[in-house]
Amino acid sequence: MKKFGSILLVALVLVASSFTTKNENVHEIEADIVDLAVSQDFLSTLVAAVKAGDLVDVLKSDGPFTVFAPTNEAFAKLPAGTVENLLKPENKDKLVAVLTYHVVAGKVLSSDLKDGMKATTVQGSEITITLKDGKAMVNNATVTAADVMADNGVVHVIDTVILPPM
Structure with a gap:
């Protein structure tokens, strides 16, 4: 279970070195969002949570998703x-709420982001x-790697789990 407790804060250098670069801001890998995440050890907790929440098929569908x-x-x-509590079967609804709070329908690239922008x-x-000092933030999380392209959308790596209002 300890492995579940450490999934998504990685230096941009590590992330950038894991993907082929299409240009300086866009990274591309030939895989859907789930396969992309599975291929990165630093996303293993997210992958485990997506599996526990039965969201694999959704995130492998056509999308596009951000x-x-x-x-x-x-x-x-x-x-x-x-x-560990979120991964318990009796808390599946809460887990799904947390995970789907990290997903926006459609493909939103970093160049589309505006300061103060809201997305459902x-x-x-x-x-x-929010855009601050050249960095994009999603609620209280900083985007550490942006525009990692997948076949069915785009992934932006963040350094903090964002939690929906409950």
Whole structure:
């Protein structure tokens, strides 16, 4: 279970070196969003959560989707026991709510982001984008790698798990 507690905070250098670069801002890999995440060890907690939430087929569908993907380290920042509790079968609805709060329908590239922009997530609540000192933030999470292209959308790696209003 400890492996679940550390999934999504990775240095941009590590992320950039894991993908082929199409241009300086866009990374591309020939895979859907799930296969892309599976191919990156630093997203293993996210992958485990997506599997536990039965969201694999959804995120392998045509989309397009924009996924704000927290690293293993982002999950590790959550209070002790949070990830383990979310992965319990009786908490599946909460897990799905957290995961779908990280997904926006459509393909939103970093060049589309505007300061103060709001986007409705698949979960149904809004996230807020802010641009500060050349960095994009989603609620309280910083985008550490942007525009990782998948066959069915785009992934932006973030350093913090964002939680929907509950």
